[in-house]
Amino acid sequence: MKRSLRHAIFCALTGLLWLSATACTPGGGNNDALLAAALPSGGSGGQACLESWPYSSGAYIADSSVNAAVDAGTFGDPTKATNKICGAGWASGGTDVYSTGSSSECESGENCIALEWTGKRVLDATGVDFVVYENPFLYNNNASSRFIEAVIVEVSQDGTNWCGWNPSYSGTTSAPDLRNPGNYSDLAGITPVLFMQSSANSLSASDLFTEVTDSYGNHLKGGGDGFDLSAPSFGTTGSGCNTTLRNSIRSSGFVYVRLTTAYSRNSSSFPIVSDSFDQKADIDGVVARSVTDR
Ligand SMILES: [Ca+2]
Numbered sequence: 001m002k003r004s005l006r007h008a009i010f011c012a013l014t015g016l017l018w019l020s021a022t023a024c025t026p027g028g029g030n031n032d033a034l035l036a037a038a039l040p041s042g043g044s045g046g047q048a049c050l051e052s053w054p055y056s057s058g059a060y061i062a063d064s065s066v067n068a069a070v071d072a073g074t075f076g077d078p079t080k081a082t083n084k085i086c087g088a089g090w091a092s093g094g095t096d097v098y099s100t101g102s103s104s105e106c107e108s109g110e111n112c113i114a115l116e117w118t119g120k121r122v123l124d125a126t127g128v129d130f131v132v133y134e135n136p137f138l139y140n141n142n143a144s145s146r147f148i149e150a151v152i153v154e155v156s157q158d159g160t161n162w163c164g165w166n167p168s169y170s171g172t173t174s175a176p177d178l179r180n181p182g183n184y185s186d187l188a189g190i191t192p193v194l195f196m197q198s199s200a201n202s203l204s205a206s207d208l209f210t211e212v213t214d215s216y217g218n219h220l221k222g223g224g225d226g227f228d229l230s231a232p233s234f235g236t237t238g239s240g241c242n243t244t245l246r247n248s249i250r251s252s253g254f255v256y257v258r259l260t261t262a263y264s265r266n267s268s269s270f271p272i273v274s275d276s277f278d279q280k281a282d283i284d285g286v287v288a289r290s291v292t293d294r
């Protein structure tokens with residue numbers, strides 16, 4: 001969670017005037033966008049984020065968390081990671097998010113949340129199999145400079161043994177490097193969330209898993225970060241992962257996805273920007289392409 005975003009939300013929720021109240025004088029940088037994100041009607045075009053899931057097939061939201069930590073404050077509610085996707089576009093971080101906590105499902109000392117699709121398994125489909133929506137955003141509308149809190153993504157059939165991809169950060173601890181999305185691979189929390197469940201949503205279910213190239217670069221049409229069980233790097237990391245389990249997940253699917261703030265796993269391999277308020281990534285939700293009954 002970004003420090004000034006917390007401040008913006010505090011100001012919005014307490015009804016203080018952002019620009020005139022001394023207590024809510026912004027700390028600098030990008031605050032108009034942050035304020036827009038913090039307001040209840042924030043997001044693309046001022047549309048409200050709707051509760052109802054917009055797709056009857058082809059896109060399935062993870063609808064339950066597993067032993068998630070319930071923490072204090074607006075961002076301590078784990079239902080925010082399973083309720084709906086409320087992206088705020090390229091320039092703003094969404095606020096319908098859960099700030100990862102210290103759950104029994106995490107590795108020791110880490111901050112995470114584990115999610116599932118009630119009664120379902122997620123299958124390996126063609127291309128991207130699921131998309132993780134966190135809340136990164138661009139600095140000054142520059143696609144190559146973003147506020148990023150990276151997330152390690154792992155999947156499991158039993159909630160005990162986990163297989164991941166090959167998450168890596170290749171930059172230094174300088175702010176420009178930490179803001180450069182090109183330095184991150186096999187991590188979530190990198191691409192802003194364009195998908196919002198509003199009356200103005202024009203994305204089809206398959207659009208969420210389809211890439212497009214535009215002035216922002218190559219990205220999924222709904223933003224977020226996609227993961228593919230068929231990727232060569234899948235199964236190269238994880239706790240209790242081996243070739244047998246990797247192949248089983250590819251052939252019969254997974255039940256749980258675990259999202260861990262990368263910094264909490266290894267602060268030297270995955271440094272985090274200094275304006276991160278609490279060094280915790282924030283989860284809006286996860287959407288899968290193909291599921292089957294367990
Ligand atoms: Ca796939």
Ligand SMILES: [Ca+2]
Binds near residue numbers: 002134282
């Ligand atoms: Ca975040």
Ligand SMILES: [Ca+2]
Binds near residue numbers: 082083096
């Ligand atoms: Ca959400």
